[in-house]
Amino acid sequence: MSLEDHVGDILRKARMQSKISMAEASAAAGLSEDDYSALEESGRIVKRTDLFAAAALVGVSGGRLEAIAKGWEPEPLFTECWRELRMITTTSNFSVNCYLVWDEVTREAALFDTGWDAAPIFKHIDENQLDLKHIFITHSHGDHMACLATVRERFPKVRLHSGSKNAPVDQRNRANDFIHLGSLRITNRPTPGHAEDGVTYVVGNWPEDAFHVAFVGDAIFAGSMGKDFHTSEEAKRHIREQILTLPPDTLLCTGHGPITTVKQEREHNPFFAY
Ligand SMILES: [Fe+2]
Incomplete structure (x- = not known):
């Protein structure tokens, strides 16, 4: 079973929590607002993106976010x-x-x-x-x-x-x-x-x-x-x-x-x- 939230979902939730605007978050990530919006939507990193800066701005761990972008999942403990x-x-x-x-x-x-x-x-x-x-x-x-x-x-x-x-x-x-x-x-x-x-x-x-x-x-x-x-x-x-x-x-x-x-x-x- 895949994770409930991809990197874009996490960034969006954290941005809403910290009341950061799309303009501020996209500037931190080094992306246009359109590209940042696409990242939040799809979770796909298609352009060089400063994930750590975006994560720091919205208040989540950049390292953990990067690990999820690279495919981290919890160790399966048992099936259903x-x-x-x-x-x-x-x-x-x-x-x-x-x-x-x-x-x-x-x-x-x-x-x-x-x-x-x-x-x-x-x-x-x-x-x-x-x-x-x-x-x-x-x-x-x-x-x-x-x-x-x-x-x-x-x-x-x-x-x-x-x-x-x-x-x-x-x-x-x-x-x-x-x-x-x-x-x-x-x-x-x-x-x-x-x-x-x-x-x-x-x-x-x-x-x-x-x-x-x-x-x-x-x-x-x-x-x-x-x-x-x-x-x-x-x-x-x-x-x-x-x-x-x-x-x-x-x-x-x-x-x-x-x-x-x-x-x-x-x-x-x-x-x-x-
Ligand atoms: Fe619920």
Whole structure:
């Protein structure tokens, strides 16, 4: 799976965050405004471009940006299927990831977002003989919960969890919630920024393995971050404080693009690695 954002996307997001004009960014990169606009659009560097100067101006790491231009991707940790975790990617106008996790003994399952289409979710549930107990919504953007009604229709007793203040009170996350899924333990960390109700869910206590899996929604991507609909400083602060402080081997299951780890993002994400 390729990265969610190419070099042009990253430069544009960072330029919008830092409120730098196209004229200023193109001058720093040594390009005409038309050529800089084409770079943001396509991510292709066709002319000699001072990536480091453009990156410095908009506030991302030039070295990490250059690495992405040369093809950096997170080391693939597993494909879509690893132990009791499934990555399910569905596509409508664009692709979105949701994830299914279960306890190997009790077969109790939790879904993190729903994506566009319930059919592959039901297929995994049926194939593995699971009982869907919980749905955790990372944020209430349409692509992440498009088939929520279909899933709830089949599992009417499923418990919904959300960071939205508009959700019914029994569905709203509380700061110290510990949700048990067999022996797995699920906690929530508010990560607003990309969305007002953004939440990162952390699954820990995997049998035999001392690591965590975090479902981050669109807060952070491999090599990039979600576009901020609120303030970029708030978005970045929550990523730094709530996600990048998790143990280095924590898997980051993102809403778009490939799975990565805390360690890889701390070292390679142009927004955070310096
Ligand atoms: Fe989103």
